[in-house]
Amino acid sequence: MTTRDVVFLLIGLITAASAILSVTTRQVVHAALWLVVCLGTLAGCYVVLGAELVALVQVLIYVGAVVVLVLFALMLTRAPIGRQPDLATPLVQRIAAAVLGVATTGLFLAMLVPLVGQDSVTPVSGDTHTVATATFGTWVWPFELLSLLLLAALIGAFAVARVAGAISPRPAPADRGAST
Amino acid sequence: MSALEVVVRALVTLVGFLVLPLIVGQTEHKVMAHMQGRLGPMYAGGFHGWAQLVADGVKFVQKEDVTPAAADRWVFRLAPAVALIPYLVAICVIPLGPHVVGAQVDAGALFVVAVAGVGILGTLMAGWASANKYSLLGAMRSAAQLLSYELPIVLSVASVALAAGTLSLGGIVGQWSPWWLLWQLPGAVCFLTAALAELQRPPFDMPVADSEIVFGAYTEYTGLRFAFFLLAEYAGIVVMSLFFTVLFLGGWRGPFADQLGVVWTLLKGLLVAVVIIWFRVAWPRMREDQLQRLAWVWLVPIALFQVALTGVGVVVRR
Numbered sequence: 243m244t245t246r247d248v249v250f251l252l253i254g255l256i257t258a259a260s261a262i263l264s265v266t267t268r269q270v271v272h273a274a275l276w277l278v279v280c281l282g283t284l285a286g287c288y289v290v291l292g293a294e295l296v297a298l299v300q301v302l303i304y305v306g307a308v309v310v311l312v313l314f315a316l317m318l319t320r321a322p323i324g325r326q327p328d329l330a331t332p333l334v335q336r337i338a339a340a341v342l343g344v345a346t347t348g349l350f351l352a353m354l355v356p357l358v359g360q361d362s363v364t365p366v367s368g369d370t371h372t373v374a375t376a377t378f379g380t381w382v383w384p385f386e387l388l389s390l391l392l393l394a395a396l397i398g399a400f401a402v403a404r405v406a407g408a409i410s411p412r413p414a415p416a417d418r419g420a421s422t
Numbered sequence: 423m424s425a426l427e428v429v430v431r432a433l434v435t436l437v438g439f440l441v442l443p444l445i446v447g448q449t450e451h452k453v454m455a456h457m458q459g460r461l462g463p464m465y466a467g468g469f470h471g472w473a474q475l476v477a478d479g480v481k482f483v484q485k486e487d488v489t490p491a492a493a494d495r496w497v498f499r500l501a502p503a504v505a506l507i508p509y510l511v512a513i514c515v516i517p518l519g520p521h522v523v524g525a526q527v528d529a530g531a532l533f534v535v536a537v538a539g540v541g542i543l544g545t546l547m548a549g550w551a552s553a554n555k556y557s558l559l560g561a562m563r564s565a566a567q568l569l570s571y572e573l574p575i576v577l578s579v580a581s582v583a584l585a586a587g588t589l590s591l592g593g594i595v596g597q598w599s600p601w602w603l604l605w606q607l608p609g610a611v612c613f614l615t616a617a618l619a620e621l622q623r624p625p626f627d628m629p630v631a632d633s634e635i636v637f638g639a640y641t642e643y644t645g646l647r648f649a650f651f652l653l654a655e656y657a658g659i660v661v662m663s664l665f666f667t668v669l670f671l672g673g674w675r676g677p678f679a680d681q682l683g684v685v686w687t688l689l690k691g692l693l694v695a696v697v698i699i700w701f702r703v704a705w706p707r708m709r710e711d712q713l714q715r716l717a718w719v720w721l722v723p724i725a726l727f728q729v730a731l732t733g734v735g736v737v738v739r740r
Contacts, residue, residue, distance in 0.1 A: 302535060307572060314546075369528050
């Protein structure tokens with residue numbers, strides 16, 4: 243095992259552990275914070291594999307923006323400190339989720355392990371130039387299609403927000419005070 | 423790179439990270455005082471109160487470290503570190519000269535933007551874990567502000583990277599020419615404004631507005647942990663000033679750049695820091711709706727316009 247393998251293994255273990263913690267914890271804000279650890283260490287995995295740009299984008303988008311948005315949304319709800327027993331899901335649901343998770347992992351393993359086999363693979367360079375050439379050369383049409391999809395989603399979100407605002411008037415301050 | 427070199431670089435970066443915020447802090451004391459027609463600290467250390475911040479630091483160390491009984495202990499205690507460390511990581515990759523840099527990173531500009539955006543998590547953690555409604559309100563204001571102002575920053579950095587044709591900070595300075603001062607001016611204004619908002623400096627200090635919500639997310643903090651949040655603010659000023667210098671002001675470019683390169687970067691950075699301090703004295707605090715309006719109605723369109731302008735410029739020049 244090379245140093246790279248050891249580092250990758252360590253970071254991967256932290257990623258997996260924090261991912262499990264984020265779905266099993268009974269404290270909703272802790273779940274979001276474990277998600278930060280998970281996404282951050284995943285960026286670390288990308289760095290070890292040589293995909294520097296993807297790692298940075300991962301930190302910028304997921305840790306810097308998505309999780310902040312999640313935390314912001316959580317703060318708008320009650321999100322009390324301490325364990326919340328009412329967050330518990332029925333046993334059937336938990337078993338179903340576990341089965342689904344294991345099945346997906348198995349599917350990926352069955353697909354990827356024969357593909358790589360025993361060969362050792364050297365990470366190809368994932369620096370800005372390589373990624374940019376691939377994105378705007380070979381994959382430019384899928385890229386443009388994705389941007390179109392995102393644009394449509396954005397406009398859709400605007401439309402939904404506007405229509406909802408026009409139909410239901412804002413609750414009076416007294417109502418909000420009573421609900422908290 | 424040998425192990426010794428790594429250690430030396432890390433140590434020098436750490437010392438710079440600890441000293442530069444103190445210099446900016448002392449400059450703030452003095453510049454604000456003189457703008458307001460007073461003296462500022464004059465006794466600590468003798469000459470014009472230069473040791474005031476050191477004395478403040480000693481005072482913070484001596485104070486009791488209180489964790490509120492209702493607080494979420496671990497999150498509450500970790501928050502100052504989460505707020506401070508991203509700026510330390512960011513400062514590692516900002517070059518002061520062609521070879522004077524903590525670590526050479528290929529996509530340095532993206533690195534600084536990505537890492538500096540993580541610091542906000544510290545404020546959110548502090549606000550939620552304090553079990554105090556003022557803290558929670560402050561953290562929510564921070565989050566709303568950060569989400570709005572991250573976009574103009576990313577867009578204006580993208581514009582500079584587009585103009586230089588590289589994401590490497592050294593490469594950007596290498597491509598820089600004085601014309602950029604005009605060409606990239608809208609982007610530069612956007613960046614500086616959004617950086618002020620990201621640092622929660624006045625006039626964008628709604629999250630810590632003392633007359634409304636005590637001290638926002640930092641209300642419950644005492645002693646050294648509180649000092650870490652203050653240090654994070656000043657370290658943030660240092661990071662953003664140097665980043666602005668490297669992106670928009672040509673970093674170490676100037677007369678006798680071969681010998682004086684580092685001095686030029688630091689001088690320009692200090693100038694930007696003084697401008698940031700100046701904003702605090704010159705403008706009143708903005709209201710939350712004005713703040714959001716400025717970001718979405720002005721800064722984002724201007725930054726988008728700048729990206730388009732840069733694109734046209736790059737294609738025409740080719």
